[in-house]
Amino acid sequence: MQRAEPEKVLVIGCGMIAREVLAVKERLGLDHLELTCLPAELHYRPDRIPALMDAAIEKARAEGYRNIFAGYADCGTGGLLDRVCEKHGVERIAGPHCFAFYQGLQAFEAVEEGDMTAFYMTDFLCRQFDAFFIKPLGLDRHPELINDFFGNYEKVVYLAQTDDPALDKVAQDAARMLGLAYEKRRTGYGDLEPELARAATRS
Known part of the structure; x- marks a missing residue:
């Protein structure tokens, strides 16, 4: 019996980690993982991340993606990104920011x-x-x-x-x-x- 292909997973990530997400995807052979990014410049404007993530998830849902993952830690949003993720049933990377999760x-x-x-x-x-x-x-x-x-x-x-x-x-x-x-x-x-x-x- 032919094994079913895994369903696509969309990562909506920070532009600052795009290269690294793609490197991990290739290294682990995660061919069903897709990536779209919010602007890296949001590093300076974390207050804008929650609204833009909310809009990006809505757009992805409309395009038919069921499995979505936020390629962000909290990243200075003060918990507001978590509210967006909870609203949509989406998980994010654990930790306060990329400097933390890169180190572990x-x-x-x-x-x-x-x-x-x-x-x-x-x-x-x-x-x-x-x-x-x-x-x-x-x-x-x-x-x-x-x-x-x-x-x-x-x-x-x-x-x-x-x-x-x-x-x-x-x-x-x-x-x-x-x-x-x-x-x-x-x-x-x-x-x-x-x-x-x-x-x-x-x-």
Whole structure:
């Protein structure tokens, strides 16, 4: 008897983790998992995430998707994203933000207090450092503002999803430019991998 194909699962994710979601999909062979993303710029506007997620889920339902997974942690929504997820019967990635689930929630809880003054970077933020920080903050034109924006940080912590010397150099150069200590943690995909595997089994 031919085995039935698993039903499609749609991940509505943050644009900041799109590459990583697709990498996990390929690694685990989750061919029935599909991805659509909300803009990565919502990193700066978490107050907009719940309404946009609500609209995205409504659209996906209208398109016939029964199994939907939110590719977000709370991400600064103060519990409002959970209300949207509960409304639609949709689960999300566990944890407060991607910096936590990349490290794994247990590992994050162990370092959380010591990282209160850490400026986190990920592979995405290394690739987009100029577009997300330098140009929007005007630091290319006014480097004297660095202390105003980053004066309360003590270190850059690069949470590396991959081993890419070019990204490592971006993070090191960022730490040097900002006048901060530097630490690299090779996290891989952390809890993102088991979370997506769990979502994929709901089909």
